[in-house]
């Protein structure tokens with residue numbers, strides 16, 4: 001019998017892989033595990049950038065505090081005292097419409113009352129209860145227009161620009177909003193489904209939940225993977241600069257090859273973005289995936305520092321739907337949410353550029369992108385002086401796009417998990433793209449390893465973190 005290198009081998013030290021490892025250690029401190037990471041630091045798509053007193057994020061800006069798994073992780077790695085929160089109830093969001101920033105109220109009823117769309121369009125939204133479900137695999141745009149009418153398309157566009165940097169003409173509703181899609185399928189209407197949910201919550205005595213808060217850390221989002229990795233490094237349970245090149249099923253479990261090593265394990269966790277995972281899976285002896293890759297959207301973040309002469313509206317930030325034809329996808333008003341992110345007397349905005357529809361914009365030089373972003377913002381926000389600080393951050397990671405064929409890919413993963421009890425696929429793009437999605441999936445993987453329980457895929461209503 002081959003001696004295993006570790007009982008559990010986790011490939012990838014992004015939030016997913018580190019969360020699986022942290023949950024496993026939490027529940028079973030003596031477990032033998034090893035994390036392999038191709039890079040020289042933990043965190044994958046999460047990268048904080050501190051320069052001249054401005055703290056910006058090259059990747060994720062935060063996560064909502066309404067996810068138990070994320071709260072457990074933060075507590076487990078001792079970061080409770082470093083948490084910073086921006087409650088959504090206080091930090092309103094804006095959508096750019098007709099060349100102006102329009103405030104979006106935080107509650108659905110107030111949204112309906114606000115003068116954002118004409119009365120006829122509001123009545124059309126309510127007529128959703130009469131619409132039959134759309135057959136096939138509709139895109140977000142097809143589905144929203146069919147159910148709620150054309151007037152809601154710019155708002156749906158803004159939502160999926162803020163999360164996926166995606167194109168609603170291509171994202172599949174079933175993949176990106178499984179909870180709403182299931183409501184339509186089971187209740188015949190989303191509005192009816194929502195009313196039912198509220199009623200049954202009341203019957204069960206559930207308290208009405210307030211709006212969640214956007215959460216980060218005083219030293220930025222990278223603090224979370226750093227803290228998770230530090231615990232593993234103490235016991236030499238993480239290896240950097242070690243890329244898995246192939247994975248192979250053996251009688252005892254799995255064999256993973258890197259440039260220098262052959263590692264054996266009982267449980268193999270691929271905690272990787274969908275495409276990296278598929279690249280490792282195509283040559284295994286198990287059933288081939290229905291596709292070898294999915295599209296990704298790239299974005300860049302432009303961090304802009306201004307003196308406090310800049311009249312940035314109070315709130316979380318804004319998003320611009322495609323129909324507005326703007327250069328930037330939107331911006332976060334970062335130092336409003338997290339005041340320590342700019343030097344005294346200054347403010348920080350983080351502006352997003354590129355996305356699924358405009359990869360060509362990222363081919364411009366850094367200076368050109370920064371100039372174009374500033375000109376774009378100046379039309380929307382009162383900025384009497386040019387920025388005193390600017391930096392373009394180009395994340396290496398693309399954002400997986402859940403488009404044509406993605407439901408079949410999820411079914412393939414489900415079958416794989418049913419057939420092979422010691423293989424676990426999770427990570428960026430599997431069952432969601434947000435940090436909370438990653439942590440929920442990581443917990444399911446840990447549970448499956450520890451007690452052999454395969455959770456049903458849930459059709460929850462996903463939070464919107466922008």
Ligand SMILES: Cc1cc2nc3c(=O)[nH]c(=O)nc-3n(C[C@H](O)[C@H](O)[C@H](O)COP(=O)(O)OP(=O)(O)OC[C@H]3O[C@@H](n4cnc5c(N)ncnc54)[C@H](O)[C@@H]3O)c2cc1C
Pocket residue numbers: 011012013014015016017036037038039042043044045046058059060061062063064242243244245271272273276299395397398399426427428429433434435436438465
């Ligand atoms: C620009 C951007 C902004 C975002 N903003 C938000 C946000 O505000 N809120 C939010 O909730 N989510 C956000 N997200 C999503 C969030 O960052 C991801 O959900 C999360 O970071 C994914 O973690 P992961 O571990 O699954 O994947 P990754 O972070 O991609 O980590 C995978 C790791 O695996 C390593 N790896 C890859 N291949 C191999 C191999 N063969 N061998 C060994 N190691 C390997 C990589 O180097 C990497 O470290 C954003 C993502 C991006 C890109």
